[in-house]
Amino acid sequence: MDFKVIAVPGHGAEDVVVAADGSVFTGTEDGVIHRIAPDGRVEAVADTGGRPLGIELLPDGRLLVCDARRGLLAVDVAGGAVEELAGGMRFCNNAAVAADGTVYFSDSSTVHPIDEWRAEVVEVTRTGRLLRRTPDGTVSVLRDGLAFANGVALASDESFVAVAETAARTIARHWLTGRDDFLVEDLPGYPDNIARGSDGLIWVSLASPKDPMVERLQRGPRWIRRGVTRIPESLQPAPKRTVRVQAYDNDGRLVHDLTGDSARFHMVTGVREHNGRVWMGSLHEPAVAVLTL
Numbered sequence: 001m002d003f004k005v006i007a008v009p010g011h012g013a014e015d016v017v018v019a020a021d022g023s024v025f026t027g028t029e030d031g032v033i034h035r036i037a038p039d040g041r042v043e044a045v046a047d048t049g050g051r052p053l054g055i056e057l058l059p060d061g062r063l064l065v066c067d068a069r070r071g072l073l074a075v076d077v078a079g080g081a082v083e084e085l086a087g088g089m090r091f092c093n094n095a096a097v098a099a100d101g102t103v104y105f106s107d108s109s110t111v112h113p114i115d116e117w118r119a120e121v122v123e124v125t126r127t128g129r130l131l132r133r134t135p136d137g138t139v140s141v142l143r144d145g146l147a148f149a150n151g152v153a154l155a156s157d158e159s160f161v162a163v164a165e166t167a168a169r170t171i172a173r174h175w176l177t178g179r180d181d182f183l184v185e186d187l188p189g190y191p192d193n194i195a196r197g198s199d200g201l202i203w204v205s206l207a208s209p210k211d212p213m214v215e216r217l218q219r220g221p222r223w224i225r226r227g228v229t230r231i232p233e234s235l236q237p238a239p240k241r242t243v244r245v246q247a248y249d250n251d252g253r254l255v256h257d258l259t260g261d262s263a264r265f266h267m268v269t270g271v272r273e274h275n276g277r278v279w280m281g282s283l284h285e286p287a288v289a290v291l292t293l
Helices: 116-124 210-217 220-226
Strands: 001-007 025-028 033-036 042-047 051-056 063-067 072-074 082-088 092-097 102-105 128-133 139-146 151-154 160-165 172-173 180-184 189-196 202-207 242-246 254-259 268-272 278-280 288-292
Touching: 001 151, 001 210, 025 051, 042 072, 051 102, 063 092, 063 102, 072 092, 082 128, 092 189, 102 151, 116 210, 128 160, 139 172, 151 202, 160 189, 172 189, 202 278, 242 268
Parallel strands: 092 151, 151 189, 189 268
Antiparallel strands: 001 288, 025 033, 033 042, 051 063, 063 072, 072 082, 092 102, 102 128, 128 139, 151 160, 160 172, 172 180, 189 202, 202 242, 202 268, 242 254, 268 278, 278 288
């Protein structure tokens, strides 16, 4: 399989989305939204003034951006205008958009902001939430108590919404009839963003493989978990270099398990399958990567 890395002028191209014309959009830690044209040209199209994470397409042609600092935003890539759709969150992270414009999105924690994401993984505060914004602007909580709520994706028939629990290594599932269960449990790594591809599958980015030290700390007393996150970052458990994404069907069956060159790219935090190509973003890379199936 062909694996290609495309540089962008900014650090931390965390997520990716592919438009109908083949353009790829990503956001970097400086707040800039970049467009990668089908011919490979990269240009800045907007600035959220915060930290863009998850990116989706809205029915009206704008981008939906989950900004960790500003909340849920709609961004006009033609003129750069930014509209706030929902605020009041600690750590807005990822979203999925239904056919009628309803937005399902995650608030990772009510305790830790994005700069303290490692603490959220280790402490497992279970304050993550899955929320819904209807086209009339009403925002409601569908599910709380999640262990670092992260990626969000809708089933191909929109019967359920899936949300990644990074700290628990699961993909939780909320049926729109109100029932809760799991799409996948005991993932081999810590899931970040997830997205439904053009193939109808739910693609999952695995930012780091399962870490025995992290697993032990999570089971320890709260005072130990909190203490670990207060030591210098260089001494804390860190993600292992890896490039890995998986794809599951609506019944939770594994369909694809793909790896890439971790010497050239690592910590995949965003994934998007589009017409046989798998695009990837990273919280730590000044680039996106693409793998051809």
